[in-house]
Amino acid sequence: MDGFRFSTDVSVRFAETDAQGIAHNASYLVWFEVARVDYLARFDGGYPGIREQGLEAFTIETHCRYLAPARFADRLRIHTRIASQKGARFRFEYVFERIGDGAIVADGWSGHACVDAATLRPTRMPPWLAEAIATAEA
Amino acid sequence: MDGFRFSTDVSVRFAETDAQGIAHNASYLVWFEVARVDYLARFDGGYPGIREQGLEAFTIETHCRYLAPARFADRLRIHTRIASQKGARFRFEYVFERIGDGAIVADGWSGHACVDAATLRPTRMPPWLAEAIATAEA
Amino acid sequence: MDGFRFSTDVSVRFAETDAQGIAHNASYLVWFEVARVDYLARFDGGYPGIREQGLEAFTIETHCRYLAPARFADRLRIHTRIASQKGARFRFEYVFERIGDGAIVADGWSGHACVDAATLRPTRMPPWLAEAIATAEA
């Protein structure tokens, strides 16, 4: 996917479908998160490591466009990048491509803020992580 | 809530929280849907009735802003309206108010399209429903 | 329901259905929990109150029989009782009755243990709660 250097794959679980016979719209936000966690896992400690350092990353905004139905057992490749990062804020972008026919089934983004886990006050992303991300996305 | 004539209440279920101790971001899309179903239930047959008439309403876009954390057992009032409706397309808007302190914990919207359940082709919202909604929102 | 003095109602959410067109089997465990929380809410502070006292109740076993399919928008009455309580352990029992046709769609039980939230060691259920439950079930 042009402009994306990272992807992670999921299969649509039966529990993630609904009575329309397709993946439920809320499932995509769960997959956003799976993709974020995989994205960050390449960096020292990943998201669990961030939490162990006394930080939390809150989700402050999500947006998803559902472009084609995904069905049970469809394999989806989630192309993922951090599109912007400044201070405490960062934004992930996602494109969902169905493996097999290459259909783009969804895209979206999510906005996040780093907070101190104790005070819940916004705090800068750790410099080591910001730098590692900048390098990875360069 | 100014500009809203309808609301529905949910309580944050324990299963809807996550290890941050707050309602998970995907839970809000499930609540969007609960609110839509309740909204439409006032009209002849509601959403189950629409489905029995051979129509489906697909969700084609969602957007949510998370403004304050909601916690287990918080009671949330979801103010809901149809903000626009034209042809096959309609858009719901939502504001989540915590009962008790009145905090606005989230807001968002979702875009939908009526489709023929057999062909999955877009089809106009049934006139009786479009009219009933227009009257309710007037 | 004979032998039950408490019930709580849920409606099957669309997100809780799956591509078989019925409520997904895992949804029932979420409803077990909704029923437990409602059951305990009658007692001083309920489950949130128990947590504020530094206790947690862990789920240690669940069992569910799916006797008839439940569908989107079905309203289910969950008859709930505490069937046994001794020391740190207690067991809830549930019967799911569909409102309307009275069909028993599921039944089941769940086993729990009170633990000290700080040490995670088993601890007796608070006497005031054990007594309140015994009175309620008498």
Added chain:
Amino acid sequence: MDGFRFSTDVSVRFAETDAQGIAHNASYLVWFEVARVDYLARFDGGYPGIREQGLEAFTIETHCRYLAPARFADRLRIHTRIASQKGARFRFEYVFERIGDGAIVADGWSGHACVDAATLRPTRMPPWLAEAIATAEA
């Protein structure tokens, strides 16, 4: 795992945790299903193939014991087998082992019935599948 010839791995998703900081009890039933689907995928067409042949497999009973908490990002190996199969009925058994410390975090089983998707009447498991399973488990 003694007595098991098949396993599938899952990682605990953040969305699958709850405010106790552990994987929610209902998540295990979703993982049961993931394991079943993976188990059957080795056989011609797997579960999607069964559905395309006009059959459904209903879940009629589930049982789970939660032996140790699983946390966000824990990797779990689900050892899975079909323990019995006769006529329309079959039973899966599962043991959840945490990768790393080898702790058994849960075990359980689920009972199922093959039904004709059109009539919803019980129907024998297709002989080719019953034989393939018998061979795999022998």
